[in-house]
Amino acid sequence: MRKMIRQAGLPVLLVALLGLMIWSTELATLAAGVALFVLGIGRLEEGFRAFSGGALERWLKWSTSGLWRSLLVGVVSTAMVQSSTLVTLLGIAFLSAGLINTLGGVGLVLGANLGTTSGAWLIALAGLKLNMAQLSMPMLAFGVFLARRAEAGWRGGGLALLGIGLLFLGIDLMKTGFSSVDGAFDLARYAIGGWAGVLLFVLVGAVATVIMQSSHATLVLTLAALAAGQVQYDNALALVIGANLGSTATALFAAIGSNNAGRRIAATHLIFNLVTAGAALLLLHPLMAAVEWLADVGGLAPDAHMLKLALFHTLYNLFGLLLVLPWSPLLVRLLERWLPEEGALADSGRLSERPRTRTKYVNDTALLHADTALKVLEQELQHLAQLSRQVVGAALYLPHDLADLTSAELHARVRQPVPLALREDAEALYERHVKGIYADIVDFVSRVDVSLLPEQQQSLFNSTMAARDLVAAVKAAKHLQENLRKQIDSPQPLVREAYSRLREQCGLTLRELSRRAEVAGDAVAQTRELAAQENEEHLFADAFQRDLQQQLRNRELDGWQATSLLNDLHYLLRIRRHLLRAHAGFGRSVPADEAQRLEQAVSQA
Structure with a gap:
């Protein structure tokens, strides 16, 4: 099913992208930045797995001993590889193979959602203020050289460097693209206020994440657009909620080819994001007020919208964690009842x-x-x-x-x-x-x-x-x-x-x-x-x-x-x-x- 959906949507997406790039070189620069960023995430994931020599897998196995340990592993693993999708997919694979238990998988997913907030802080604090293209050059050069080595350790380190370099270069191109777009036309004119705008931008964020298969890419786009004044702060908050919702698509697609044990991880990811998004939308104004209060306590300037967006992203996921975590044992029992293990093969009968x-x-x-x-x-x-x-x-x-x-x-x-x-x-x-x-x-x-x-x-x-x-x-x-x-x-x-x-x-x-x-x-x-x-x-x-x-x-x-x-x-x-x-x-x-x-x-x- 996943393959059919991709095959049906790919020609339409390619034609649309080609038309936009021909129409606007600014959008072509922006699209190239997104492509390099997503490619960099892929190389970083591949390099980390090879460079660690299986350390990530062993770390994930270590998480099975308890909910709090698996939660910590999910947070730290996602912060290291900058991909909650990778950690969630690893959870699906490991649970389907019987290498971790359901409780460990649930904690892993909850931790991964919280750990993904680290990327927003890194980009908000430094990513759009430094010359990322200049920083990426030595990483790309050394990364390509080392990635061609036969030894797994050197190759993994090279792929990791190459991935980080591509991430930095992609961020720089997205920043340049939005700056150029600002000179051509003002996207902020199309901002929509009220609940209609919130729901529309939630949908836009979710669709963008499904297309790019990366909530980090959507988040970077949102931060770059916010820095360039191309999107209003309120709409950017809705994009963040949509990006978290859209991240469930990859897990759901992966669950199609998994067994019932692996589907429990995907179900946990979906339940967490649906519950968190629903509660956050209902309590959006109190959450925004909490962000403003924390920003004031932290001494942030009133117009420091990028840092406030990163703060909202953290508060949003922490809020969801506090909502779901107390119900984790019940959630595990329900998942094991809804998605039971396949029955053992009988030894009797014709x-x-x-x-x-x-x-x-x-x-x-x-x-x-x-x-x-x-x-x-x-x-x-x-x-x-x-x-x-x-x-x-x-x-x-x-x-x-x-x-x-x-x-x-x-x-x-x-x-x-x-x-x-x-x-x-x-x-x-x-x-x-x-x-x-x-x-x-x-x-x-x-x-x-x-x-x-x-x-x-x-x-x-x-x-x-x-x-x-x-x-x-x-x-x-x-x-x-x-x-x-x-x-x-x-x-x-x-x-x-x-x-x-x-x-x-x-x-x-x-x-x-x-x-x-x-x-x-x-x-x-x-x-x-x-x-x-x-x-x-x-x-x-x-x-x-x-x-x-x-x-x-x-x-x-x-x-x-x-x-x-x-x-x-x-x-x-x-x-x-x-x-x-x-x-x-x-x-x-x-x-x-x-x-x-x-x-x-x-x-x-």
Whole structure:
């Protein structure tokens, strides 16, 4: 939906901008300043993430321990990166990946809205009084040079410098543009008084923020226009309210591609801004009086409208924080009730009767950062692993409650007749429950283009290989079912018993894996435990083949039956090898030499 809206509005916006620029060089200068400012915010965000080496992500995780801590992290993070949108999107990504809890996410959003006021103070105090273009020149030069370095730290620092330089240059161009506009025509003549003017400029501020995807850009434009006398003070206050409302659009668009957990962050952002804007409009005159009183106490001049605007912006967000903060625990409970976690996958019932399964965890929002991308990928692998175990079990007509059965109970159950109604088609189950998820995982991995550390690149590769192993296990089960379907009701007891033994051995493997239930975890411990079963598996395979040879010599089986059983033994070993390798999670926090040694042990199954 987000893509469709952008595609529909982009041509209209480009034509309108081109017309305005041709009509007025002053407006072209102003538009270029806005473009450089927005571009600078993007480079600053990218550079900060790379330069910090994941410090921002770790800081956000630290915020989960309590509301006040998450509130502080939201304020400081937004002040550092000068983007409440980035912090909100990070909150959506981290909550959707399960890296922070709902209370921490709510506090993060509330803090981000308060932290965004720092930008207004910086610009009001210095941004429009200094020669920003001159300050930006060395930053741009050093930033471009360092950003081309291969090392993540130097590259991140260069991008951050480049972003700050672009911000300064954009502010200077906006200041120049408004000064030029002042000489051409007076926008202040179009000011509208009363509530009609307030509501109109609230709408203008919101629309401008949605178009530019940055409330900071709208705020800088407002400050520059106010400094140039192009907008009245009262109308500028309404623009600030509109800019805060418009900032919710990015979060709402991001929530479309997120899960319910991530949507709680977007809902919090929307609720905060709607409540704050509504209350501020109702109490606009008392708020303006409070600003005047604080300005008088602080010794500000009566015409210091820029500083008063920054003061109003701070008071506005602080007012909203005081309104919403006491209700945060109730808000968390309501959000978790309105947007509950997706239900866990059931382990019982016919798979063919369930709706077609697709991914539950991977989403576009998670692509914002390496940590969230890898986390949701890990969760989706757990989902695919559970489905793969169930499909393999169904393909071999095994009981649905394998995890609850003892070895003796499993031994007896696989030797009981299987009703026709419970015999499910492996090919149909693969198409219905596995193929779509695997395709979504492959697509998701192909779109992970954030900067990755070497160990993260290895983890991404291992996750891809684990998904491929799970699919390979299901495909091997499909092949095994072809003969099983024909021979499970064979009139020869030895053939039926041989397939019962194959099914029992597969059931034992599935039972152990389902009890662990996780693809990720302590890879070394899991792999060693699973590799310890190799001796038992080899003993089974050797005994099975010796029995077949003996029965073949005794003419109890013919050559066709014996070769079919040997092929199906091979498929069983392939199923087990692929499942063990996927569930062991090779390379996740495992030294390379240890991982290679353990993988060789499992691959010999």
